[in-house]
Amino acid sequence: MSIECFAMFPKMSATLVVSGDGRYYSKDAIQIIIKMSAANGVRRVWVGQNGLLSTPAVSAVIRERVGADGSKATGAFILTASHNPGGPHEDFGIKYNMGNGGPAPEAITDKIFENTKTLTEYLIADDLPNVDISATGISSFEGPEGQFDVDVFDSASDYVKLMNYDALHGVAGAYANRIFVEELGAQESSLLNCVPKEDFGGGHPDPNLTYAKELVARMGLGKSNSEVEPPEFGAAADGDADRNMILGKRFFVTPSDSVAIIAANAVDAIPYFSSGLKGVARSMPTSAALDVVAKHLNLKFFEVPTGWKFFGNLMDAGMCSICGEESFGTGSDHIREKDGIWAVLAWLSILAYKNKDNLNGNKLVTVEDIVRQHWATYGRHYYTRYDYENVDAGAAKDLMAYLVKLQSSLDEIDIIVKGARSDVSNVVNADEFEYKDPVDGSISKHQGIRFLFQDGSRLVFRLSGTGSEGATIRLYIEQYEKDSSKTGRDSQEALAPLVEVALKLSKMQEFTGRSAPTVIT
Numbered sequence: 001m002s003i004e005c006f007a008m009f010p011k012m013s014a015t016l017v018v019s020g021d022g023r024y025y026s027k028d029a030i031q032i033i034i035k036m037s038a039a040n041g042v043r044r045v046w047v048g049q050n051g052l053l054s055t056p057a058v059s060a061v062i063r064e065r066v067g068a069d070g071s072k073a074t075g076a077f078i079l080t081a082s083h084n085p086g087g088p089h090e091d092f093g094i095k096y097n098m099g100n101g102g103p104a105p106e107a108i109t110d111k112i113f114e115n116t117k118t119l120t121e122y123l124i125a126d127d128l129p130n131v132d133i134s135a136t137g138i139s140s141f142e143g144p145e146g147q148f149d150v151d152v153f154d155s156a157s158d159y160v161k162l163m164n165y166d167a168l169h170g171v172a173g174a175y176a177n178r179i180f181v182e183e184l185g186a187q188e189s190s191l192l193n194c195v196p197k198e199d200f201g202g203g204h205p206d207p208n209l210t211y212a213k214e215l216v217a218r219m220g221l222g223k224s225n226s227e228v229e230p231p232e233f234g235a236a237a238d239g240d241a242d243r244n245m246i247l248g249k250r251f252f253v254t255p256s257d258s259v260a261i262i263a264a265n266a267v268d269a270i271p272y273f274s275s276g277l278k279g280v281a282r283s284m285p286t287s288a289a290l291d292v293v294a295k296h297l298n299l300k301f302f303e304v305p306t307g308w309k310f311f312g313n314l315m316d317a318g319m320c321s322i323c324g325e326e327s328f329g330t331g332s333d334h335i336r337e338k339d340g341i342w343a344v345l346a347w348l349s350i351l352a353y354k355n356k357d358n359l360n361g362n363k364l365v366t367v368e369d370i371v372r373q374h375w376a377t378y379g380r381h382y383y384t385r386y387d388y389e390n391v392d393a394g395a396a397k398d399l400m401a402y403l404v405k406l407q408s409s410l411d412e413i414d415i416i417v418k419g420a421r422s423d424v425s426n427v428v429n430a431d432e433f434e435y436k437d438p439v440d441g442s443i444s445k446h447q448g449i450r451f452l453f454q455d456g457s458r459l460v461f462r463l464s465g466t467g468s469e470g471a472t473i474r475l476y477i478e479q480y481e482k483d484s485s486k487t488g489r490d491s492q493e494a495l496a497p498l499v500e501v502a503l504k505l506s507k508m509q510e511f512t513g514r515s516a517p518t519v520i521t
């Protein structure tokens with residue numbers, strides 16, 4: 001699990017922060033990491049109390065304790081439980097950028113991965129007693145390079161300094177309690193599943209309509225809804241508290257709409273942004289709702305590949321204040337990670353702002369009202385994602401290669417499109433997304449296959465970088481509707497013609513043998 005860090009820093013007189021990394025945190029794993037650190041020359045290990053370190057809190061901890069310029073520690077780095085070693089994303093043993101607390105850039109993770117291949121041994125201090133990680137404080141031991149300290153700290157404090165909730169039994173619970181109940185005075189009964197558990201209470205800590213069942217039912221969106229009138233606002237976090245889902249009463253806000261709405265209201269509603277936004281950014285497969293806001297408000301706008309690390313560079317360079325991804329990640333430049341609790345606070349600020357004149361008994365402006373008003377002003381981007389999980393890796397590669405080849409002839413594409421649905425507009429551009437980082441000039445290729453239609457619709461195909469078995473193909477389908485009398489349709493119904501086109505165009509069933517996706521979001 002943590003081998004990569006020793007490959008990166010074979011002899012460390014380093015500062016190390018151990019995070020439980022939400023989804024995979026385990027107290028046993030933390031004890032092993034401490035013992036490995038002790039035996040390999042590390043001088044200090046920081047551990048979030050009880051292993052409860054959320055991803056945005058890790059980012060905050062680096063900024064607070066290590067210092068953005070590294071001045072507070074030498075050779076500091078962050079270690080998390082790695083769940084996809086060697087994968088194309090940032091999920092290596094070390095996944096944070098020492099400088100800014102954001103995800104490590106590819107240059108670092110590639111180097112770590114290369115170094116892992118040369119590793120021949122690492123040591124574990126088996127005789128070190130287990131450290132009590134339930135109590136804050138420093139325990140000192142004799143290490144090979146001198147004194148070795150384990151500093152157990154209160155994980156919420158650094159985070160709080162910088163800044164109805166379902167934590168799905170992930171680490172968000174600790175932060176939700178401190179912020180929503182202790183700081184903001186919410187009722188404890190508004191917190192669901194906020195006792196972190198190593199097995200997430202047997203559930204799957206994914207903040208979406210499928211897995212956040214209890215919240216979804218409480219908000220009146222489920223198959224078995226509760227009898228009582230749903231609350232006006234609901235939100236969920238994932239295991240490491242960096243992703244979020246926002247709900248209104250009987251209403252789901254898509255992540256793509258959420259970031260656009262936060263950006264549109266930020267200057268008026270969120271004091272941190274009152275002097276203006278430096279710019280906004282989204283990942284390529286995220287809908288273009290944010291683009292429309294950026295254009296209206298004359299904001300700098302960036303479309304980056306999937307993966308949070310691309311936002312960090314823009315933020316460090318002072319080019320971006322708010323960013324988001326369709327995969328339920330939303331964030332701002334207060335830290336360099338996506339931040340589930342921040343997104344909730346942003347929405348609460350917008351609700352408070354919209355209702356500032358309604359508190360004397362007038363009808364409240366709801367989440368649904370805010371979203372519908374947004375669509376009326378900016379138009380609506382109907383959006384859905386189809387995931388084909390655990391597909392044969394060879395078949396997935398062949399499908400992608402077929403699509404790339406097809407892209408060389410727009411005429412051929414349009415014949416297939418019109419053959420499938422004559423009511424869908426023409427494809428005017430087809431390419432593989434490539435990104436040149438405006439800050440460091442680095443180029444990222446093969447970041448997803450795009451088909452762009454004349455009316456602004458879009459089909460995107462990508463291979464997931466985080467799937468664990470076989471390959472996961474993601475198909476993103478989007479259609480723009482400017483006419484405000486047509487923005488209230490059911491999204492699956494509105495997108496049905498484009499879905500048909502996408503499946504024909506990609507020969508999905510032929511390549512994968514699948515007649516339906518595993519998950520539809």
Ligand SMILES: O=P(O)(O)OC[C@H]1O[C@H](O)[C@H](O)[C@@H](O)[C@@H]1O
Pocket residue numbers: 089306307308309325327329463464465466467474
């Ligand atoms: O490659 P995918 O499976 O679509 O996953 C994409 C996601 O992976 C990680 O969780 C990154 O931190 C996210 O920024 C990214 O959106």
